[in-house]
Amino acid sequence: MTKQIQKEKRYIGYFLLDSGVKINFDISEEDGGEEFSIELYGNGNFPFEKGGYIWLGENNSMFLLVDRIVGWKIDEYEV
Numbered sequence: 001m002t003k004q005i006q007k008e009k010r011y012i013g014y015f016l017l018d019s020g021v022k023i024n025f026d027i028s029e030e031d032g033g034e035e036f037s038i039e040l041y042g043n044g045n046f047p048f049e050k051g052g053y054i055w056l057g058e059n060n061s062m063f064l065l066v067d068r069i070v071g072w073k074i075d076e077y078e079v
Protein backbone atom coordinates (compact mmCIF):
# COMPACT_ATOMS: atom_id res chain seq x y z
CA MET A 1 0.00 0.00 0.00
CA THR A 2 1.38 3.38 -1.00
CA LYS A 3 1.24 6.11 1.59
CA GLN A 4 0.01 9.35 0.06
CA ILE A 5 2.12 12.36 0.96
CA GLN A 6 0.15 15.49 1.64
CA LYS A 7 2.00 18.76 1.14
CA GLU A 8 1.37 21.76 3.33
CA LYS A 9 1.87 25.32 2.14
CA ARG A 10 3.66 27.56 4.65
CA TYR A 11 4.65 31.21 4.75
CA ILE A 12 7.78 32.53 6.43
CA GLY A 13 8.94 36.11 6.74
CA TYR A 14 8.61 39.19 8.88
CA PHE A 15 6.66 42.39 9.41
CA LEU A 16 8.51 45.60 10.23
CA LEU A 17 6.67 47.92 12.62
CA ASP A 18 6.87 51.72 12.71
CA SER A 19 8.84 51.43 15.97
CA GLY A 20 11.59 49.50 14.16
CA VAL A 21 10.64 46.15 15.71
CA LYS A 22 10.88 43.19 13.33
CA ILE A 23 8.29 40.42 13.96
CA ASN A 24 9.28 37.09 12.41
CA PHE A 25 6.70 34.43 11.59
CA ASP A 26 6.33 30.96 10.10
CA ILE A 27 2.66 30.17 9.54
CA SER A 28 0.78 27.37 7.80
CA GLU A 29 -2.00 27.90 5.31
CA GLU A 30 -4.44 26.23 7.75
CA ASP A 31 -3.41 28.69 10.49
CA GLY A 32 -4.67 31.61 8.43
CA GLY A 33 -1.66 31.80 6.15
CA GLU A 34 -3.80 31.98 3.01
CA GLU A 35 -3.92 35.74 3.65
CA PHE A 36 -0.12 35.78 3.26
CA SER A 37 -0.23 34.49 -0.31
CA ILE A 38 2.65 35.56 -2.54
CA GLU A 39 0.05 36.46 -5.16
CA LEU A 40 -1.22 39.20 -2.83
CA TYR A 41 2.10 40.42 -1.46
CA GLY A 42 4.36 39.63 -4.41
CA ASN A 43 3.24 42.64 -6.41
CA GLY A 44 3.46 45.06 -3.49
CA ASN A 45 -0.22 44.91 -2.54
CA PHE A 46 -1.09 44.88 1.14
CA PRO A 47 -4.44 43.07 1.51
CA PHE A 48 -5.23 44.25 5.05
CA GLU A 49 -7.20 47.40 5.84
CA LYS A 50 -6.28 50.17 8.28
CA GLY A 51 -7.65 49.58 11.76
CA GLY A 52 -7.45 45.81 11.27
CA TYR A 53 -5.34 43.13 12.92
CA ILE A 54 -3.18 40.34 11.50
CA TRP A 55 -3.09 37.05 13.41
CA LEU A 56 0.25 35.26 13.22
CA GLY A 57 -1.05 31.76 13.98
CA GLU A 58 -1.23 29.31 16.84
CA ASN A 59 2.55 28.94 17.22
CA ASN A 60 2.86 32.65 17.89
CA SER A 61 -0.59 33.72 19.21
CA MET A 62 0.26 37.30 18.29
CA PHE A 63 -1.86 39.98 16.67
CA LEU A 64 -0.32 42.94 14.84
CA LEU A 65 -2.13 46.23 14.31
CA VAL A 66 -2.13 46.87 10.56
CA ASP A 67 -1.63 50.62 11.07
CA ARG A 68 1.81 49.99 12.63
CA ILE A 69 3.23 47.89 9.77
CA VAL A 70 5.65 49.78 7.52
CA GLY A 71 7.33 46.88 5.71
CA TRP A 72 7.25 43.13 5.18
CA LYS A 73 8.97 40.18 3.54
CA ILE A 74 7.10 36.93 2.85
CA ASP A 75 8.30 33.71 1.24
CA GLU A 76 6.12 30.72 0.39
CA TYR A 77 7.22 27.08 0.60
CA GLU A 78 5.79 23.56 0.86
CA VAL A 79 6.65 20.83 3.36
